[in-house]
Structure formats: structure tokens, C-alpha cells
Amino acid sequence: MEATLTSKGQITIPKAVRDSLKLHVGDRLEFLVDPDGSVRIVPATRPVTELKALLRSPAQALSLEEIDTVIAERGAAGARKRRA
Template sequence: MDVAAKLTSKGQITVPKSVRDALALHPGDEVVFRVHGDRAVVAKTPDFLELAGSIAVPAGRQGTSWDRVLRETHRVHAESRR
């Protein structure tokens, strides 16, 4: 679906109703803009609380602090780039 909208002098755009409906956007929802070359894609920001429990966590990793997860992820990523 391609839908046009005009940019105001303040840099604002009204998201057309057909796009709001297609993305199930409601007042207060957040969106993210992803820029690819000379194009931008707008997407609804997921509600991360709704994702809770959607990924299985191995029994040995349950209860791991988020800080530790981030440290280990960064370490593994850095090692893979060497």
C-alpha cells in the first residue's frame, strides 16, 4: 500500500487513517522509522511486555540478570568479529 502525506513546516506528518488501521495504531502508540537509502519505513514499536514468555529460556539460564545477558552478548559478539 502506498499512501501519501504532506510534511508540515514543523516537520510533522499526519499518519493517514488507512495506514493507522493497517498497523493498528492508536493515540499514544510509538512508531520507529527505519531509513534505507532514500526511503523510510515506519513500523509500530512492539509492546515488549506482550512478548514476555514468547521465547523459551533454557533452565540453566532462567533468572539471569539482564546486565549479565548484555555483558555476555557483547563478549560473544566481539569475539565473533575477530
């Protein structure tokens, strides 16, 4: 795919690329220049405040003790699988 650089230094990102990267109006991009001179374009990391909106609240909050119990149980289950 190709794009043309305007006199203002702007390019239009082809629709196929925008769709592949799930880009939307206002999204920020990073341009990464590799040692061989190639350039990678990746979505910039979003601030945590934006990501918070993507998370839903749990149906039921767990206490610290309940969280510790779940972590211990799953850790033990993983250890058993590795030994098997």
C-alpha cells in the same frame, strides 16, 4: 498515499495506514531508513508491562513437572512426524 510535512516537522499518517498497522493514539513508531533511501514505518516494540495485560491467566497453573511432561510429549510427537 501521500502526507504533507508541516512547518513543525509533523505529518498526519493516513487513516488506511493507521488501520493497517492497528495504531492508536499514543502508540510509538519507528522510522527505519533502508540502504536504498526508502523509509519503513513500523510500530515500536511495546514494553513487557504493556503486553502483560494482553495475556490472560491460565485456568489452572501447572507444576514444573507437568510442564516438563508436556514439553517431552510434544517433542516426541514432533520427532515422530519428522520421521514419517
